[in-house]
Amino acid sequence: MDGGxxxxxxxxxxxxxxxxxxxxKxxxxPDHPEIxxxxFVVKFPGGIYQRHQSYEAAAQALNHLRYEKGTRRQRFNPDDYRTSxxxxxxxxxxxxxxTKAKLANFSRIQTIIETAADHFGLTNIKDIGRGDIEDYLFGMADISEKTRFNRCSQLHDFWKWCLERDVITLAEFPKFPKISYxxxxxxxxxxxxxxxxxSKIRELSYHINPKIWLAVDMLATYTALRPDDLRRVQENSLDAGGWLTIHNPTKRKNKFKTxxxxxxHVAAWRECQVKYPALPGAYFFRHTKGISGCTENERFGDKYLYKWxxxxxxxxxxxxxxxxxxxxHTTATETAKLLGSDKALEASGLTNKAFERYCQVQNDGAxxxxxxxxxxxxxxxxPMKSRNE
Incomplete structure (x- = not known):
């Protein structure tokens, strides 16, 4: 028999x-039977090596390994039984x-997976079934159904990666709960x-830092912009022709959009550059001197414009x-009312495919x-032209 x-x-x-x-037992x-x-140590083919503090535990572990190998046969994997x-x-x-480290949304993926790892711990993924996944997801009562769906989707991707890595077989791939939202x-x-x-933001902040108003006014004008896009732009991001280039825009790592x-806005940008000179690679939207709680020349925080x-x-x-x-969203809606939904969609930088992706360059129509x-x-x-003109 295998093992001993x-x-x-x-x-x-x-x-x-x-x-x-x-x-x-x-x-x-052999010479001193009273000793x-x-x-005890259980050794089993495949490099399985287990320590036990009692003979009963060792015998039980050995019998389990023999049973598993006998029933699983070709699907028996020694890695499932290693101490590590x-x-x-x-x-x-x-x-x-x-494998996800270079994705723009890595921090969100990391949070989801690490939270699940804290829950499942050292449990073999082959022993985690639909019920376990469902209990975990629906055990989080303080999250929205959209968040629950996103977590379920990420876990499904994790198991898919395990399948591609040959950690599990297709037969061992668990069913996932259906979550609607x-x-x-x-x-x-x-x-x-x-x-x-x-206008109120301009009144409150222009004497402190005109870039606060400029940033919000730009967000209210260019629907293809996100707040975090502005935090990425640098002093040299605006060219002589008035084109603003954003490298690694929100959710689009290793991409750019213009x-x-x-x-x-070009004039306001140039005025700020004259008033607050900096090196070409410096972040444009940064704090000025003398603001309580803010460090001079440090870029705006991710909640800074939100607070204003x-x-x-x-x-x-x-x-x-x-x-x-x-x-x-307000500007996009008002644009659709004024110029039609096609123009609003064009200016937003979004595609028709469920508004899934941002385009890289706005055209003259936008x-x-x-x-x-x-x-x-x-x-x-x-003045609006009629359709017949």
């Missing part, structure tokens, strides 16, 4: 190794994360109220509409939309 029980202990009288005696000295072992647990969730998780509509405002908030700025928007919105009576829907929207926001009437 051994011990590293020796006879205290003669020094000879103790031998396994299945009849007496232990390891004894017995107190710790190489096929456990906690051990495989870091290796999986290494419905996205709610974002609260938006109208163009007039949006402009009130932007947006043509309105002349008003919230403060100004509260002062003009706008509630429940944060920065992102108050700028991007620039025309931006010009028209800016005139409308400033109170000018935009």
């Amino acid at each position: 029980i051994y011990t590293r202990e020796k006879c205290s009288k003669c020094g000879r190794p103790l031998k396994h005696d299945s009849g007496r 232990g390891c004894f000295c 017995r072992a107190h710790s 647990k190489p096929h456990s969730f906690a051990v495989l998780a870091p290796k999986y994360l290494q 419905e996205l709610g509509y974002r609260s938006i405002t109208d163009m007039g109220t949006q402009q009130l908030v932007v 947006i043509r700025l309105h002349p008003d 928007w919230s403060k100004a919105a509260g002062m003009v009576g706008l509630k429940g509409v944060p920065l992102y829907p108050g700028t991007k 620039f025309e939309v931006i010009t028209a929207m800016r005139q409308a926001r400033m109170g000018n009437v935009v």
Whole structure:
């Protein structure tokens, strides 16, 4: 039969190794039968080596290994039974994360996988079934169904990676629970109220740092921009022709996108460069000197513009509409009302395919939309041509 029980202990009288005696259920000295072992080792083909503190535990482990090999046969994998647990969730998780390290959303993936690793620990992934996954996902009561769906999707990708790595077979791939969700509509405002908030931000912050207003005004103008995109731009990101290039934009690592700025914004940008000179590679949207709680020349924090928007919105009576829907979504909706949904989609930099991807370069049509929207926001009437013209 495969495998056996051994011990590293020796006879205290003669020094000879103790031998396994299945009849007496232990390891004894052949010449001094009263000398017995107190710790045991199970050795099994495939490099399996297990330590046990009692003979009963060692015998049980050996019988289990023999049973597993007899029933699994070709599917028997010694790695499943090693002390190092190489096929456990906690051990495989870091290796999986290494394959995702260059993705733009790596931090989100890392949070999901590491949280799951804390839960499943050293459990062999072959022993984690649908019920275990379902209990884990629905045991988190303080998350939305969309978040639950995202976590389930990421775990499914983890198991798919294990399948491709030959850690599991297709027959061992667990079924995953079906999680449905419905996205709610974002609260938006109208163009007039949006402009009130932007103007209030200018009033409150322009003397502190004009770039605060400029950043929010740009978000309210260019629907292809995200708040974190602005944190990435540098002093040399705007060329002589008024094109702003953003490297590694939000959710698009190792990519870039360019947006043509309105002349008003180009002028404001150049004025800031004269007032706050810096090296070409410095972040453009950075703090100035003398602001409490902020370090000079450090780029804006990821919540900095959000806080200014919230403060100004509260002062003009706008509630429940944060920065992102108050700028991007509001402008996109107002654009569709003014110029049609096709133009709004074109200016947003999104594709028709479920708005999944951002395009890299805005065309002249999008620039025309931006010009028209800016005139409308400033109170000018935009003449519209009829369809027959």
